[in-house]
Every structure is written in structure tokens, then in C-alpha cells.
Amino acid sequence: xxxxxxxxxxxxxxxxxxxxxxxxxxxxxxxxxxxxxxxxxxxxxxxxxxxxxxxxxxxxxxxxxxxxxxxxxxxxxxxxxxxxxxxxxxxxxxxxxxxxxxxxxxxxxxxxxxxxxxxxxxxxxxxxxxxxxxxxxxxxxxxxxxxxxxxxxxxxxxxxxxxxxxxxxxxxxxxxxxxxxxxxxxxxxxxxxxxxxxxxxxxxxxxxxxxxxxxxxxxxxxxxxxxxxxxxxxxxxxxxxxxxxxxxxxxxxxxxxxxxxxxxxxxxxxxxxxxxxxxxxxxxxxxxxxxxxxxxxxxxxxxxxxxxxxxxxxxxxxxxxxxxxxxxxxxxxxxxxxxxxxxxxxxxxxxxxxxxxxxxxxxxxxxxxxxxxxxxxxxxxxxxxxxxxxxxxxxxx
Numbered sequence: 001x002x003x004x005x006x007x008x009x010x011x012x013x014x015x016x017x018x019x020x021x022x023x024x025x026x027x028x029x030x031x032x033x034x035x036x037x038x039x040x041x042x043x044x045x046x047x048x049x050x051x052x053x054x055x056x057x058x059x060x061x062x063x064x065x066x067x068x069x070x071x072x073x074x075x076x077x078x079x080x081x082x083x084x085x086x087x088x089x090x091x092x093x094x095x096x097x098x099x100x101x102x103x104x105x106x107x108x109x110x111x112x113x114x115x116x117x118x119x120x121x122x123x124x125x126x127x128x129x130x131x132x133x134x135x136x137x138x139x140x141x142x143x144x145x146x147x148x149x150x151x152x153x154x155x156x157x158x159x160x161x162x163x164x165x166x167x168x169x170x171x172x173x174x175x176x177x178x179x180x181x182x183x184x185x186x187x188x189x190x191x192x193x194x195x196x197x198x199x200x201x202x203x204x205x206x207x208x209x210x211x212x213x214x215x216x217x218x219x220x221x222x223x224x225x226x227x228x229x230x231x232x233x234x235x236x237x238x239x240x241x242x243x244x245x246x247x248x249x250x251x252x253x254x255x256x257x258x259x260x261x262x263x264x265x266x267x268x269x270x271x272x273x274x275x276x277x278x279x280x281x282x283x284x285x286x287x288x289x290x291x292x293x294x295x296x297x298x299x300x301x302x303x304x305x306x307x308x309x310x311x312x313x314x315x316x317x318x319x320x321x322x323x324x325x326x327x328x329x330x331x332x333x334x335x336x337x338x339x340x341x342x343x344x345x346x347x348x349x350x351x352x353x354x355x356x357x358x359x360x361x362x363x364x365x366x367x368x369x370x371x372x373x374x375x376x377x378x379x380x381x382x383x384x385x386x387x388x389x390x391x392x393x394x395x396x397x
Contacts, residue, residue, distance in 0.1 A: 010261065012252065012255050012259060015259045015260050015261055016259075016260050017260065018264060019260050019334040019335035019336060019337050020263070020264075020332045020333045020337065021332055021334075021337075022329075022332045022333045022334065022336040023333075023334065023335075023338065024078070024079040024080075024082030024335060024337075024347050025079070025339035025341075025342075025344060025348075026333075026339075026389040027075045027076070027078045027079040027082070028075070028079040028348055029348055030071075030074035030075045030329075031071075031072045031073070031074075031079060032076075032348050032349060032351075032368075033262060033352070034070075034071045034072035034075060035070050035072040035076075035152060035356075036068070036355055036356055036359075037065045037069040037357040038072075038150065038356070038360070039359045039360055040065060041062055041069060042360075043359065043360075044058050044061065044062050044065075045062060048062075051105075061202065067311060067322045068322070070221065070222065070225075070319050070320070070322050071325065071326055072152060072221075073152060073155050073156070073220070073221040073225050073328050074225060074228070074274070075291070076152075076156060077156065077159055077229050078270070078330065078333065080098075080160060081163075081229075081232065081266075081335065082333075082335030083335075084163070087322065090165040091160065091163070091168055094160045095157065095160055095163075097162060098153050098156040098157040098160055099153075099157045101153035102153035102157050102216075104153075105150075105151045105153060105216050105244050106151065106216040109151075109215070109216040110194075110213055113212060116136075118131050118135070119271050121135070132212070135212065136209060136211060137209070140209045140210075142145045145203065145204045145238060145310070145313075146200075146203035146204050146209070146314070147203050147214075147314075148215050149215065149218040149219065150215070150216065150220060151215075151217070151220060152220045152221070154216075154217065154218070154219055154220065155219050155220055155221045155226070157189075158189040158192060158193055158219065158226070159189070159230075160224060161186075161188070161189045161308045162186050162189045162229070162230060163229070163233040163236075165182060165183060165184075165186035165188075165189075166233050167236060167237055168182075169229065169250075170182055171384065190225050190230070192219075193223065193226050195220055196217075196218050196219040197219070197223055197315050197316060199214075200218060201220070201311055201312075201314060201315040203314070204310060204311045204314030204315070205311050219316075221316065221319075222281065222316035222317065222318075222319040222320040223315070223316045223317070224277045224278075224280065224316070224317075224319075224320035224323070225320055225323070227276075227277060228273055228274060228277045228323070231273055231277075232269075232270060232273065234250075235269060235273075239253075240253050243256065259336070260334065260335060260336055262338045263334045264334070266335060267331055267332075267333050267334065268331070270330050271327045271328070271331055272327075273312060273326050274324070274326055274327040275323075277320055277323055278320055278321050278322075278323040278324045278327075281317060281318060281319070281320035281321055282318065284317050285317040285318035288315075288317055289308045289309055
């Protein structure tokens, strides 16, 4: 029987012909399509709040769209990995794009909220200094999770930053033995992710009230999605160490990364990691729910279990199960494939964001058209007391 050769024993020139039909651009388009669903979900949730009678027919649609929306980060991160592995784009550009996107959304959100929302409401009330505190309490009461996480660029930035600290080779600082210090910086994005998860869990449990300005700083996607790409980054680093351990050079490894053979290995490994992560996510969801219960009797109480599941879901556990749907698609992916129309990669995010902005404007317009009311000068608390009569309490459909 012929012995199977290890990957570091294969000559780089002895490449395979197979390449998956999907390039990084295809995954980028799929990712932004999934992101666009977030606005549709927000509009449908608002519709259910304003018209409780439509909740029964709309709730199922929202759940299905939410599952597909969860797939946005995996698709975009795979696209980012492809650009890095194929050397078509370095870490610096990825960090600038994702970090700049996260900062831009944070600033726009804060400025829009303070300039228009707070200022507009302040014109209708007799105590404008209480607008922000009462708005915070209003959102805390009406949002079952206690927050809105929507800035996906935070997740993209953290994942890219982790991979950068783990795989980049500093040329000026942190060279030689100091490289270990540079590698340890990879714990910073991990710490941010953990802190965000804990804060979301405490907010959902009612232990704390998150300020409104913190919403665009929260991570959006499930923690297991972050774990998937931590694992993938570690895999790439481990394979490099194994490759170089047997007498090969870093330059040869960079050339090996561009081969169709390694592209296929990458797709297979990623597909397996996605399946395992989806299964682990379900197990963790059950474990966290049981661990959070005060007693064994509490686990058998339907209402208690429902509340515990809500807190676990707010932290992101149980939401990575849709990764099972991504696993077979990944087998059709090849990061060595070059898209025919490269400028489309720049146009896709612009088009998707423009579409989402238009949908939000249209939703606001339709909402104001149907529920336009004349509001006399009231105290801010009286104003929100009146508005609350139009909305169901937290937890109601």
C-alpha cells in the first residue's frame, strides 16, 4: 500500500488541478446579502411591536431570517481569509477597512442619536435633561435582551486583529525573542469578545442597564463563530510551524498557501470545524442554561427555562447551529480563485449599505404615516408612558 505523503513533503510545483467554483467575492456577496436581512428583521420586529395582531403570522418569518442573518459573519470572514491567504490583500488593509467601518458606524450612530432623536424629543417635553435617562430605561423595558447589537464591523475587526497578532511577522519592533510578546497581544481581541458576551448576558438577565452609546460597540455574532476563526487562525499557524520544522522555509510556506492543494485542505478543514462548532454550540447552550439555574427543580419549570434560554441566546449561545448550512458550501470555495470583476468587491458593500439605509428610511416613513400623532408639551416620562401604551411588554410576541 502506497504511503500517503505529508503536506510538507509534497513539492509545491506538484499541484492539483481542482479549484472550487466560488471565490472570495462570491462569499462576500453572500455575506452582505445576509447582513441586509438585519434591516428587514428590525422592520418586522418594529411592525410586531406596533401591531401585535400581526405577531403570530410574522414571528416565524423573523426566526428564519435571523438564522440566515447569522451566516453573514462566517461568509465575510472566509472572504477576508481568502484575501490574506492568497496575498491579494494584507492585514493592514483589512484592519483599516474593518476598524474604520466599526468606528464610522459608532460615530454615525452616536451623532444621529444625539442630534436627531434626543434633540427632536427634547422639543416636545418640558424636562429635556431627562431625555437620555428615560430613553435608556425605555429601551431596557421594551427590548427583551436589553440591547441592540448591529455593528458587524466590530466582529470583523476583532477576528482580523486576532489573526494579525497570531500570524504577522514584525520587522521593526517585537523581533527575535520579543515576538512572543507580539503573539500575546492576540489575547486582547479575545478579552474584548468575552467582556462583550458577559455584558450582554448581564443586560439580558436584568443585572445591569447598558448605556445607549454602548450598543454599536457590542459584538454582533455568536461567540462560537469567533471560536471558529480563532481555531482556523491557529490551524494556519500550526501548519506553518510543522511545515518549517521539516527544513522548509517561511517563503516556501507562503508559496504553498497559494496552491490549489492547500486551498482544498483549507476548505475541508473549515467545513469540519463548522460542523463541530455547531454541535458544540448546542451542547454549550444546554450546559449554560442548566448551570444558570438555581436548582434542579428550576430546570423543570418551563417559564424559568424559557428565561434562562433567553439569557443564553442574548449571549449568543445556540445561534451558531446554522453553521451546519455553511459547511457544505465551503467545499465549493477556493481562495486561490481570482474573481473576474474585482471592482465588484468594492461596490458590493456600498450597494448593500445604501439598500439598508433606504429600507430604514422607508420603514420610518411608513411608520410615521400610519401612527402620526400630535403630541402636546409633556414631561419626558409622560411622553414615553403614552408611547408605551402602543407597545407590548418585553417578552410578549
